[in-house]
Amino acid sequence: MKKALKLSTAVMLSSALFLTACSGADTGSSGGTDTKSGGGTKLVFWTFNELHQKFFENMAASWNKSHPSEPIELEATTFPYDDNHNKLLVALQSGTGAPDMADVEISKIGNFLKGEPQLVALNDIVEPEKANLVMSRLDNYAKGGKYYGIDYHVGAEVMYYNKEILDKAGVNADNIKTWDDYDKAAKQVLEKTGKPMTTVETTDQWSLWPLVVQHGSDFLDKDGKVILNNSANVEVLSFLQKLVKEKVAVPAPGGFHHAEEYYGFMNKGGAASLWMPMWYMGRFTDYMPDLKGKIIIKPMPVFKQGEMRSSGMGGTGTVITNQSKSQELAKKFLSYAKLSKEGNIEIWKQLGFDPIRTDVWNDPALKEDNKFTAYFGKNLFDVLIGVKNEIAPTNIKEKTPAVSDVVKTKTIFQVINDMKDPKQVLDETAQSIK
Secondary structure (H helix, E strand, C coil): CHHHHHHHHHHHHHHHHHHHHHCCCCCCCCCCCECCCCCCEEEEEEECCHHHHHHHHHHHHHHHHHCCCCCEEEEEEECCHHHHHHHHHHHHHHCCCCCCEEEEECCCHHHHCCCCCCECCCHHHHHHHHHHECCHHHHCCEECCEECCEECCCCEEEEEEEHHHHHHHCCCHHHCCEHHHHHHHHHHHHHHHCCCCEEECCCCCCCCHHHHHHCCCCCECCCCCECCCCHHHHHHHHHHHHHHHCCCEEECCCCCCCCHHHHHHHHCCCCCEEEEEHHHHHHHHHHCHHHCCCEEEECCCECCCCCCCEEECCCEEEEEECCCCCHHHHHHHHHHHHCCHHHHHHHHHHHCCCCCEHHHCCCHHHHCCCHHHHHHCCCHHHHHHHCCCCEECCCCCCCHHHHHHHHHHHHHHHHHHCCCCHHHHHHHHHHHHC
16 A cells, blocks of 8 residues: 555656646746846746736736836746646755745645745734734744735625525515525525525535634634534534525536536526625626626625624635745735735735735725726625624644545535435545544
């Protein structure tokens, strides 16, 4: 068994190295050298999201205008999701070939924090801004009191309601305070319109995880121990299964809320609501144009009064590797792009994300006309401000990648699609991870 494991690991590493060699990108960190006619210091940046690449390229151009004495030449590359993380992990483990900066998705950060992180601590740029930041979003990328990544957004979980459908059913979204209220409203929507109230993912975690966290639980506890099968998690998963059994919810077409089939289903008014983080607004504007002017955003219902009405979901931390030859300049630039007030306003304007700086939520710049205000209206951040102190944090630990993978590939599918007993499935899942 051990020989097989070693062989498998060797194959994975060699495959990842092959991807690195064949990517066509400069995988070495060339920081500290004037490589282009502009005479700037070259910073190499890897990501898995093309929009993130465009954001950093725009911020590099802005940096150069405001910092003419420290110009940079940003070489940014977007790789497929797995390639980005595999290439980065291999480069850091081998001690060569890593970029100056890279994006690491929240479900993968645990792989990069094992042992001694091969990343640069960012405390000197984070700590001066602590009073202005939603620190739980940086805690996700921390270890031993050191911060290793800076997120793009809060990822506050909200409810998206199709007001046109609710109006036909005679339902007022403002009256939905608890999940019992939601279930009652869902039955009314189904009876009056024939449409389901919502959709539940079967191949991703965004229907389950936010409710678990709001309910005071998580997949892992603060010490990183598996608590996936505790009573709170069983209660949440049983509730989701109940909604499907009652036919007020249906499995998400395509399996998850980012599937092409799902966008088509919702764009035609397929369901009356769904819960997703605020960063999902961009999926509405880009993939569900026919719902423009019909979608309203409200706080999440709770299982019992007193629970938090939101949770911080998803995220991508930008890290600086210890192989960078220009670590100090990279830190200055990263702070400018993702910690400064100006940078956070641009995160909203360019990406439509809820910024991690709370002092910009009231800024007039966030009400300026753009595709998001045109679609949802200009009071988007009123909801966020209303739940500012009710955004439950997640416990991101070394086992998060393993837990996330099994939840997405087995757990939810077995409960929602195969209708297996939630407690039994969670017990089996927890045991397999342990």
